[in-house]
Amino acid sequence: MKKDSLIYVAGHSGLVGSAIIRKLRLDGYSNLLIAERNELDLINQEETLDFFKKYKPEYVFLSAAKVGGILANKMYPAEFIFENLMIELNIIQSAYLSGVKKLLFLGSSCIYPKFAEQPIKEESLLTGSLEPTNDAYAIAKIAGIKMCQAYAKQYGVNYISAMPTNLYGINDNFDLYNSHVLPAMIRKFHEAKIVNSESVTLWGTGSPFREFLFVDDLADACTFLLKNYDNPDIINVGTGKDISIKELAELIRKIIGFEGNINWDTSKPDGTPRKLLDVGKIHELGWRNRTDLETGIRLTYDWYIKHQAI
Numbered sequence: 587m588k589k590d591s592l593i594y595v596a597g598h599s600g601l602v603g604s605a606i607i608r609k610l611r612l613d614g615y616s617n618l619l620i621a622e623r624n625e626l627d628l629i630n631q632e633e634t635l636d637f638f639k640k641y642k643p644e645y646v647f648l649s650a651a652k653v654g655g656i657l658a659n660k661m662y663p664a665e666f667i668f669e670n671l672m673i674e675l676n677i678i679q680s681a682y683l684s685g686v687k688k689l690l691f692l693g694s695s696c697i698y699p700k701f702a703e704q705p706i707k708e709e710s711l712l713t714g715s716l717e718p719t720n721d722a723y724a725i726a727k728i729a730g731i732k733m734c735q736a737y738a739k740q741y742g743v744n745y746i747s748a749m750p751t752n753l754y755g756i757n758d759n760f761d762l763y764n765s766h767v768l769p770a771m772i773r774k775f776h777e778a779k780i781v782n783s784e785s786v787t788l789w790g791t792g793s794p795f796r797e798f799l800f801v802d803d804l805a806d807a808c809t810f811l812l813k814n815y816d817n818p819d820i821i822n823v824g825t826g827k828d829i830s831i832k833e834l835a836e837l838i839r840k841i842i843g844f845e846g847n848i849n850w851d852t853s854k855p856d857g858t859p860r861k862l863l864d865v866g867k868i869h870e871l872g873w874r875n876r877t878d879l880e881t882g883i884r885l886t887y888d889w890y891i892k893h894q895a896i
C-alpha cells in the first residue's frame with residue numbers, strides 16, 4: 587500500500603471506520619475514499635457497483651455493517667441478516683469486478699460457537715452452535731468470511747478477514763437501547779453522577795468475563811494486517827486479557843467519579859460466562875495492542891463528555 591494509493595473505507599462514520607480513517611491519516615495515507623449513506627447505500631447493488639467502477643479503489647476496508655447490542659439483535663434479526671448480507675455481497679462482488687488489489691473484511695467474535703473452548707482459537711469457527719440471541723448477525727458475518735475465502739480460492743484475489751473482540755472508544759454508540767456494555771456503563775454512571783443519584787442498576791450478576799479492545803488499537807491492527815497478512819484464513823484481534831463485568835463497572839465508576847452504589851439486576855441474563863479470543867496468531871506476526879483498558883476508557887469518557895453527554 588503506497589501513501590497515495592486510493593483506499594476506500596466503507597463505514598467511515600462508524601466506530602471502526604472512523605478509527606481506520608484516523609490511523610490512515612496519521613500514517614500519511616492521503617488518498618482516502620469515503621461516501622455518505624445518502625450518496626451510496628451499500629444495500630443497493632447497482633449503486634455499489636457503479637461507485638466501485640467509477641472510483642476504482644485499490645484497497646478496501648469493509649467496516650460498514652448493521653451493528654447493535656443484545657436487545658437490537660433480538661428484536662430485529664431480519665434487518666441484521668438482510669442488511670449485513672447485502673453490504674457484504676455488494677462490496678465483495680464489486681471489489682472483484684473493479685479489480686481491487688486487497689480487501690480487509692471485519693467480522694466479529696460472535697461468529698464463534700456459544701460453547702467454544704476458551705480462549706477461542708480461529709479453528710473453532712463452525713464447530714458448534716451459535717449464541718441464539720445474535721445468530722442472524724453471526725450467520726451474515728460467517729457468510730462474509732466464506733465469501734472472501736471463496737473469491738480467494740476461485741479468483742486468486744487477496745481478501746482477508748479479521749475477527750475483533752468487543753470494541754470501545756472514540757465515536758462509540760452510547761444509546762441505552764442499542765449500545766454495547768462498556769459505552770452503556772459510561773453513560774449510566776455519568777448520568778447518575780450528574781443528577782446525584784444514589785445508585786446505578788446494571789444488568790445481570792456482573793460475574794461474566796469479557797475482553798475489550800480500544801478501537802484505535804483495532805485500526806492499528808487493520809492497517810498492520812493489510813500490509814503483512816496475505817491469507818484468507820481468519821485472524822483474531824484482541825488483547826488476550828479479560829475482566830469481569832463487575833471489575834469493569836468498578837473501573838468505570840472510579841474513572842467517572844460516581845460515588846453511589848451499584849445494584850445488579852439478576853433477573854436480566856448474563857450471557858456466556860466467558861468470551862476471550864486467542865490472539866497467538868496475530869502476536870506471532872508481530873502485532874500487539876498498546877492501550878490498556880483504563881487509558882482507553884479515560885479517552886472514551888473524555889470524548890463522550892465533549893460530544894454526547896448531557
Ligand SMILES: NC(=O)c1ccc[n+]([C@@H]2O[C@H](COP(=O)([O-])OP(=O)(O)OC[C@H]3O[C@@H](n4cnc5c(N)ncnc54)[C@H](OP(=O)(O)O)[C@@H]3O)[C@@H](O)[C@H]2O)c1
Pocket residue numbers: 596597598599600601602603622623626627628629648649650651652653673692693694695749750751752753754759766
Ligand atoms: N463495535 C464492536 O464492538 C465490534 C466488535 C467486533 C467487530 N465489529 C465489527 O466492526 C464493523 C464495524 O462496526 P462498528 O462498531 O464500527 O459499527 P457502527 O459504528 O454502527 O458503524 C457502521 C458503519 O456502517 C455504515 N453503514 C451501515 N449500513 C450502511 C448502508 N446500508 N450503506 C452505507 N453505509 C452503511 C454506517 O453508516 P451510517 O453512519 O450512515 O449509519 C457506519 O458508518 C462491523 O463489521 C462489526 O461487526 C464491531
